[in-house]
Every structure is written in structure tokens, then in C-alpha cells.
Amino acid sequence: MTAVTTPVLSETGTGTPPGNVDGQAIAITVFSTVKRWGRAWLPVLFLEPKLLPQTLGTLEKLSFIHFARWSMVTELAWNGAPQPKTRLRRPHLYFESNFNGGWEEYIDAFSYVLREGMAAFWGSSYGFPGAVPPGPFKDYIKTSDRRLEASHFYSAYADSTVTIVKQALELDGLVADLRERAAELSPEQFKAEFSALLAKGQRCL
Amino acid sequence: MTTATATTLDLADIQGDILRAYGNAYASTTYVFVRIGDATAGGAWLAGLADQITNAEPWADGKPGSHLNVALTCAGLTALGLPDDVIGSFSAEFRAGMAGRAERLGDIGRNAPDRWDDGLGTGAAHVLVTVNALDEPHLGRALADLRAEVARHGHEIVVEQAAHTLPGSREHFGFADGFAQPAIEGATDDRAAGGGVPLRGGRWRPFAPGEFILGYPDEDTTLDPERRLPSAPTDPLGRNGTYMVWRKLHQDVAAFRDTISTAARHFEDGDEAKLRAKVVGRWENGSPLVTHPDAPATDFDGAAAGANDFRYHGPDQHGAKCPIGAHVRRSNPRDSIGWEGRLTYRHRIIRRGMPYGDPLPVGAADDGEERGLVFACFNASISRQFEAIQVQWLNDGNVFGLGHDADFLMGGIAEGGSMVVQGECPFYLGPQKPFVTVRGGEYLFVPGIAALRAIATWPR
Numbered sequence: 001m002t003a004v005t006t007p008v009l010s011e012t013g014t015g016t017p018p019g020n021v022d023g024q025a026i027a028i029t030v031f032s033t034v035k036r037w038g039r040a041w042l043p044v045l046f047l048e049p050k051l052l053p054q055t056l057g058t059l060e061k062l063s064f065i066h067f068a069r070w071s072m073v074t075e076l077a078w079n080g081a082p083q084p085k086t087r088l089r090r091p092h093l094y095f096e097s098n099f100n101g102g103w104e105e106y107i108d109a110f111s112y113v114l115r116e117g118m119a120a121f122w123g124s125s126y127g128f129p130g131a132v133p134p135g136p137f138k139d140y141i142k143t144s145d146r147r148l149e150a151s152h153f154y155s156a157y158a159d160s161t162v163t164i165v166k167q168a169l170e171l172d173g174l175v176a177d178l179r180e181r182a183a184e185l186s187p188e189q190f191k192a193e194f195s196a197l198l199a200k201g202q203r204c205l
Numbered sequence: 206m207t208t209a210t211a212t213t214l215d216l217a218d219i220q221g222d223i224l225r226a227y228g229n230a231y232a233s234t235t236y237v238f239v240r241i242g243d244a245t246a247g248g249a250w251l252a253g254l255a256d257q258i259t260n261a262e263p264w265a266d267g268k269p270g271s272h273l274n275v276a277l278t279c280a281g282l283t284a285l286g287l288p289d290d291v292i293g294s295f296s297a298e299f300r301a302g303m304a305g306r307a308e309r310l311g312d313i314g315r316n317a318p319d320r321w322d323d324g325l326g327t328g329a330a331h332v333l334v335t336v337n338a339l340d341e342p343h344l345g346r347a348l349a350d351l352r353a354e355v356a357r358h359g360h361e362i363v364v365e366q367a368a369h370t371l372p373g374s375r376e377h378f379g380f381a382d383g384f385a386q387p388a389i390e391g392a393t394d395d396r397a398a399g400g401g402v403p404l405r406g407g408r409w410r411p412f413a414p415g416e417f418i419l420g421y422p423d424e425d426t427t428l429d430p431e432r433r434l435p436s437a438p439t440d441p442l443g444r445n446g447t448y449m450v451w452r453k454l455h456q457d458v459a460a461f462r463d464t465i466s467t468a469a470r471h472f473e474d475g476d477e478a479k480l481r482a483k484v485v486g487r488w489e490n491g492s493p494l495v496t497h498p499d500a501p502a503t504d505f506d507g508a509a510a511g512a513n514d515f516r517y518h519g520p521d522q523h524g525a526k527c528p529i530g531a532h533v534r535r536s537n538p539r540d541s542i543g544w545e546g547r548l549t550y551r552h553r554i555i556r557r558g559m560p561y562g563d564p565l566p567v568g569a570a571d572d573g574e575e576r577g578l579v580f581a582c583f584n585a586s587i588s589r590q591f592e593a594i595q596v597q598w599l600n601d602g603n604v605f606g607l608g609h610d611a612d613f614l615m616g617g618i619a620e621g622g623s624m625v626v627q628g629e630c631p632f633y634l635g636p637q638k639p640f641v642t643v644r645g646g647e648y649l650f651v652p653g654i655a656a657l658r659a660i661a662t663w664p665r
Contacts, residue, residue, distance in 0.1 A: 024603075061543070064604065101604060102597050104589065105548070112547040133425035135435075161603045195630055202631035203523060203606060 016103055017149035023158025025066070026103065029148040030095040030141050034072065038124025039091050042072050045120055055117025062109055063163045066098040070121050093125050100161035107138050167204035174201045212422055214261070214391045214414055218445040218653040221259035222274045223418070223583050224392050226383065226557060227337040230268060233344050233369040234337050234559045236451070236579060237351060238330035238647070242359035244286035244665055247331075250358040251275070251285070251661035254334070258654055261392075270343035273351075274335045275657060276449050276649035278302065281331030286665040294439040295650065298588045299448055302326070303646045310592065311600040311611075311618040316643035322453065324363035325645030333451065333649055364645075366453065368559035368579045376560050377456045377576050378614075378640075379481070381491040384507035385537050387412050387553045399513030403539060403546040409514075416585055417555055420444035420653075423585060424551060435585060438650070442660070445653025450554075450591045452580040452646035453561070459571035461640040472632050483626045484613055484634070486531030493533075498526035517541040524627035529605050532614040535598050542604060552593045554582040577644070587648055615641050 020027040034042065049056055059068055073092045078085050099106050110118050111134035118131035127143075129136035141147070157165060174197050182190060198205070221227075227234065241247035259272040277285075279300045282292050298306055304318040304326030312318060318326040334351060338344035355362055376382045388396035388411040401409040402424070415423030419437040426432055437443030465484070469477040482488045488501030496515050497505075506512060518540040521527055527534050529541070537553070540546040562576025584590035600617050602610035611617020613624035616639025626632040652660060 101601075102593060105593065105597060105604075108551065109548060113544050133428040133433075135425050135433075159609075161608075163603055163606055164608050167606065167608070198631050199629060202625060202627050203529075205625045205631060205633070 017147070019149040019151065020153055022153050022155040024100050024161045025098050025153075025155040025158070026100070026106075027150055027153055028095075028097050028099065028103070028106070028141070029150075030093075030146050031073075031148055032093045032095075032122065032125035032128070032146050034091045034093050035124050035126060036090075038093070039072075041124055042070075042091075042093065042121075046070070046072070052117050052120055055114055055120070058114055058117075062113070063166065064100045064161065065106070065109070066100075066162050068095070068097040070095050093122070095121070100163070104138070107141060108134055110134075111137055171201045171204040212391060212414065214418065214421070215445050215653075216261040218655050219261040219418060220274045220446075220651055220654065221261045221272060222335060222337070222557070223447055223555065223651060224261050224389065226386070227272060229374075229383075231272070231337040231339055231370075233341070233367070234335060234579070235344065235348060235368065236364070236366040237334045237336065237348070237355075237362055238324060238364040238366075239332045239334065239355055240329050240361045240363045241281060241284040241331045242361065244284060246358040247285045247360065248661045248663065248665070250354060250360060251332070251657060253354065255654055255657045255661060258657070260654060268339060270340075271336060271338040271347040273347065274337075274651070276333045276335070276451075276651040277660070278328075278330055278333075278647050278649055280328040282650070282660070284331045285660060285663065287660065287663055291439050291442070294437075294443075296436075296448070296587060298592065299648050299650060301648075302328075303450070303452070303648045306592070306648075310595055312643055313618060314620075315639065316618075318645075321643070321645035322364065325453070325647060329363045330647055333449075333647070366561060366579060368561040371560050371564055375489070376558070376578055377458050377562070377564060378461050378485075379489050380485055380487065381489065381507065382558065383556060384487075384491050385513050385533070386555060387417065389414050389417055395510070398511055399515060402550045403516060405545060407516075412550075412553065416551075416553065416590075417447060417583055419446045419448075419585055437585075442650075442652060442656045444656060446656055447583045447585060447651050448587050449649040449651045450580075450582045450584070450587060450646070451649060453577065453644040454580055455575065455577040455642045455644050457571070457638075457640050457642070458565040458576065459569070460638060464634075464637050464640070468634055472626075480626070480632075483528050483531060483632075484624065486527050486533035494527035494531065495521045515539075516546075518543055518545075525629075528624070528626045530602065530607050530610060530613060530624045532612055535602075535605065535612050536594055538598065538605070552590055552598075554584045554590050554594065557581040557583070575644075577641070583651065613637075615639075 016026055045051055059065060071094050073094045075088055076086045111131045115131045122128040127140060129140055131137050178193055178197050185193060254275055257273045258275060279292065279295065279302055307313060307318050324330055336344065336347045338347055374381055386396065386400055388394060388400035390411040391414055394411045397409040397411045401411045403409055413422050413424050413427050415421040415426060415435050420443050423435045426434055465481050466477055469475050469480045472480045482494055487493050488497065490501050490505050491507045492502040492505040493515055495517060516539050517534060534541055538549050542548055558578050558580045560578055562574060565572060582591055597604055599612040599615055602608055610624065611622045613622050613634060616622050620638060621636035623636050624634040626634065
């Protein structure tokens with residue numbers, strides 16, 4: 001392994017380095033060395049998301065995952081001392097994602113719901129044990145020389161999850177719509193419209 | 206790493222209270238926590254107990270009058286002189302103990318370990334002996350024998366918690382309980398419909414036994430081309446045992462009744478029984494709201510085939526019948542969060558519980574008496590099973606789209622939980638003081654009977 005890592009000094013209860021937690025948001029990173037054939041395969045995969053239509057659709061539906069990003073790294077920029085110059089002898093796959101909830105449950109979603117997609121992304125990385133069963137896959141992700149701790153991690157709404165923010169935005173739209181029309185409604189009409197708003201927006205309350 | 210071979214359960218070596226709910230047949234259960242005096246005397250006492258343990262084989266001569274089962278805390282294993290490398294082979298959460306995991310579990314504030322009953326969460330509780338008895342005479346004899354043996358070996362009883370079934374087999378809030386239990390391959394296959402792993406097309410299959418008994422293939426093993434077995438303590442301790450969670454939960458019955466009756470004045474013509482059912486997810490007699498949304502089935506029998514065969518996502522995705530935040534829907538969500546239950550099926554527990562204290566008469570004001578439920582459960586991984594349910598599903602609502610709402614029945618970390626009852630027009634249960642308070646608890650290891658003998662005779 002040639003991966004460059006930040007030393008992990010301590011861990012939170014979830015096995016996440018403390019620098020990767022900000023309120024409800026948790027960051028996860030995996031930096032894995034890519035086999036020779038991955039250098040040809042990964043660019044094709046990144047350019048053709050249609051290869052994995054189900055994976056991307058499912059990722060969007062799993063709203064505890066804020067985003068997931070895979071990129072291929074062939075060289076590390078040098079920003080001057082004290083950073084050591086590092087040459088990557090092989091390309092690396094850099095995965096980063098932010099999520100809410102349990103670390104174990106996050107990887108379980110990858111294993112149980114996104115199995116094929118995970119094989120497409122990580123199959124060309126050395127040591128990838130397969131996404132199923134999740135036990136060895138979790139060990140692979142936890143391996144410290146593949147894991148980076150963020151030196152800066154920021155969450156704008158630290159107490160809120162993405163699901164909460166999305167629900168608040170949806171409710172806000174409904175309320176704004178009613179507010180705009182409220183002046184022209186009779187009290188009876190307003191009561192009916194307000195009840196309709198509650199019914200329509202009840203999953204956001 | 207061990208690989209899987211035979212999957213036939215060794216019923217003669219598995220303790221009987223794991224796979225069978227004695228509470229259904231036995232009127233009383235007493236939980237006796239013992240502090241070991243000297244390690245050698247501890248071994249001698251346990252060796253004697255091992256001969257009296259009821260195993261999981263079918264009863265040949267009808268119901269025995271009483272049963273005895275044994276579990277140990279990590280402090281207990283240490284007190285019995287087990288070496289560090291053996292203790293290190295047990296799971297991290299078991300070694301930390303329930304009190305050591307308090308922050309993660311939300312056992313802070315009113316539920317914090319420093320407020321627990323004496324003897325719990327302090328390292329003083331080493332061995333739990335559970336005594337089930339058909340009636341008072343059997344219980345009295347079994348307890349007298351146990352107390353005498355504990356004293357004779359120089360040990361000390363630190364907690365003795367009596368529990369007993371209430372009239373009509375209800376818990377203190379008035380609900381029949383304990384219907385949805387996981388179906389286990391080779392033991393309770395017949396309970397798969399509603400109790401097993403949900404499959405496509407409305408089908409179910411029983412769980413791999415290693416989800417609940419150590420030393421057997423679990424759900425990961427069945428997906429693993431190498432058929433690796435889940436991690437377990439060093440042999441012979443890792444065979445035919447399991448982990449147990451024991452929690453004493455005080456119930457404020459008057460507060461629960463007052464809250465519901467006050468709120469029900471504004472709910473569907475003041476229908477208190479229905480509002481209570483909405484909070485729990487089942488009617489008082491146990492009929493599930495999702496299959497009986499308007500009124501309970503008058504002849505509901507939770508043990509009947511198919512009684513628990515239901516899902517949430519298809520028939521009731523938005524909670525119009527059974528609210529998304531109803532207690533049974535949160536603690537056993539089945540397919541409630543979609544993907545046919547694939548994000549929930551690794552988080553099941555075998556639940557056992559028994560009420561303690563006398564019932565509060567209907568209409569009575571709070572009498573200040575201690576009453577509640579002794580919650581016990583069995584699982585192969587406390588962190589993946591019990592703790593995930595407690596932390597991800599009961600203490601926080603995000604995974605269900607319920608924000609930070611805690612389970613309304615159990616109450617969360619903060620005071621003043623609330624709940625939305627979905628419906629044609631949603632009904633809001635406003636912030637309330639909590640109904641349930643943790644009085645103490647322990648994480649335990651339930652050894653197989655041969656493993657208990659090995660612990661008893663460990664070279665010291």
C-alpha cells in the first residue's frame with residue numbers, strides 16, 4: 001500500500017475518527033490502491049452512469065446518505081513544506097461520503113441494497129473482499145491505512161439531518177403557498193385549506 | 206475463522222429460557238443477582254447450578270414446577286478468575302457493560318446509572334440466576350434452596366427482583382405483549398410468517414440460528430461463499446450460548462393514562478382506546494393496527510398461525526392505519542423503511558419480559574408504588590441487535606422520517622417527547638413527561654451448559 005494517511009489518534013464509538021463528525025453529520029473516506037485494469041475501467045464507469053442506473057437511483061432514495069463520491073487520484077498535489085512530497089506509484093480510488101445515523105447501518109445499506117454497484121466501484125481495488133457479507137467489507141473500510149481523517153469538516157445545520165432539512169423545505173413550500181393566498185380566503189376557506197395543508201404535509205411535521 | 210458445518214441446534218446444551226418463553230406458562234419469575242465471594246467457591250457453586258439448569262429440549266413429563274437459568278456479567282467472569290485473553294474474546298459492548306454504554310444508549314439524566322437501583326451497573330452483580338415457577342410454593346422452595354447455596358459458598362445476593370404475570374397476561378399500561386418473536390431455523394420455523402425474514406411476494410423464511418445462538422451460521426454466513434461463522438468467545442465458551450440484555454423499566458401508569466385521556470378529548474370523538482392503540486401500534490388485546498385499523502379483532506390470538514403476518518410498506522406506507530412512530534412499528538419496523546426489510550432484518554431480538562409490582566387500579570391516582578417491566582432479550586450481537594434498536598430506532602426518529610422524535614411510549618433522552626398520529630387529518634400528541642424510566646440493567650453472557658461447566662472448573 002502506498003496510501004498516504006493522517007494518523008488516527010482516537011475513535012468515536014462508531015469507529016469514526018472524531019474529526020469526521022460534526023453534529024448529526026458523519027464523514028467517511030476510503031483511499032484504496034487500484035489494480036492496473038481499474039485505470040481503464042473506472043473512467044468508463046464514471047462517464048457512463050447508465051451502467052449503474054439502479055445504484056444511483058437507490059442512493060438518492062437513501063436519504064440518510066447526503067452524497068457519495070468516487071474519484072480516481074493519480075497524483076497528489078504538493079502545497080509546499082511541511083507537507084512531504086508523495087508520489088503515487090499506482091492510481092488510487094478516493095471515496096468520500098457524508099451521512100446521518102449509524103456507521104454500521106450505513107455500510108449495511110451498501111451491502112444489502114447496493115451490492116452490485118459497490119462491486120463496480122471497488123472491484124478493481126486491491127484487497128476488496130466483496131460487498132457481501134458486510135462483515136469483511138466493514139473491516140476493509142475500517143482498515144486505518146485506507147481511512148482519512150478530515151482536517152476540516154463543517155456542517156451548516158449541525159443539529160439537523162438531511163431528511164429533516166428536506167422535510168422542512170417541503171413544508172416551507174406548502175406554508176408559503178397558503179400564506180400567499182390567505183388574505184383572500186374567508187375564515188371557513190382558510191380552515192379547510194389549513195386542514196388540507198396539515199394532511200398533505202403530515203409526514204414533514 | 207471457524208466455518209459452518211452442521212446447523213442442527215444442540216438443544217441439550219442450550220439453556221431453556223432462550224428459545225422458549227416461560228412467561229407464557231409460568232406465573233412468576235425472580236431474577237437473583239449474586240456477587241461472587243471467592244473464585245474457587247464461585248466455581249464450586251456454578252458447577253452445582255449447572256446440574257440444575259433446564260435445557261432447551263422438549264419437556265418429556267409435562268411442565269416442571271420450576272426452572273433455573275444462569276447468566277454472567279463481564280465482572281462475573283473476572284471474579285471467577287477467567288484469564289484476560291479469554292475475557293478479551295467477548296464482544297466489546299459486553300465487556301463495557303450496560304452502564305459503560307450509558308451515553309450511547311441514552312441512559313442519561315433520569316435514566317443515568319448513578320440513579321439506578323443499588324447493585325446494578327456497579328460491577329457488583331456477577332451472576333444472574335433466573336427462577337421461573339408455576340406457583341408460589343414452587344417459587345418459595347427454589348428460592349430458599351438458591352439462597353442457602355449462595356450463603357454456603359460465601360457469596361452475596363445483591364439484587365432480588367420478583368416479577369409475575371398480571372391478570373389477563375397484560376403489562377402495566379394494559380397491553381398484551383410479546384407476540385412478535387423472531388422465527389429461528391431449526392427451532393421455531395413455524396413462526397416464519399411475520400416473525401422471519403421478509404422475502405419478495407409476501408413470503409418469509411426463518412432466521413439463521415446464529416443471529417440468536419453463538420456458534421451457528423448467522424445471516425452473514427448464509428451470504429458468505431466461505432461460510433464463515435460469526436465471531437464468538439473462545440471455545441468452548443462460544444458454543445450454544447448467547448448474550449442477554451436485562452433492563453428494569455419503571456412505568457408511570459397514572460401519567461400514561463392521564464396523558465391519553467386528556468389528549469383523547471380532541472381525538473376522534475374522544476376514543477381513548479384507539480389513541481392508546483395508535484401510540485402502541487396494537488390494540489390492548491394485541492391485534493395489530495395495520496390489519497385491524499378500526500377496531501380490535503374480538504378473538505385475537507397472537508399465537509395463532511398468521512396472527513403476526515403483516516407488513517407496513519405496502520398496506521400502510523404513510524401510517525394512516527398504524528402511525529409511523531407507533532412503538533411496535535419503531536421497535537420492529539419490518540419493511541417500514543422500504544427495501545423489503547433488508548435494512549432492518551439484522552436488528553432483531555428474542556424478547557422476554559415480565560411485569561413487576563402490583564397493577565394500579567383503573568381510575569386510581571398515582572400511588573407512588575414501584576411497578577414496571579423487567580425487559581430481557583437475547584441476541585448474538587448486543588451492539589448490532591439490541592443497541593441498534595435502542596439508539597437508531599427508539600431514541601431517534603430520523604431513519605423513519607420523524608426527525609429527532611424519540612419513541613413516545615418509551616420516552617427519549619430529553620424530557621417532553623411528542624408524536625404525530627397520521628390520518629386524514631394528523632393528530633399531534635404534544636410534549637409529555639416520560640412514562641418510562643430505567644431503574645438499572647446489565648449486559649450478560651448466557652453460556653451453553655457445557656460452557657458453564659468449563660467456567661466452573663476453569664484452572665485457577
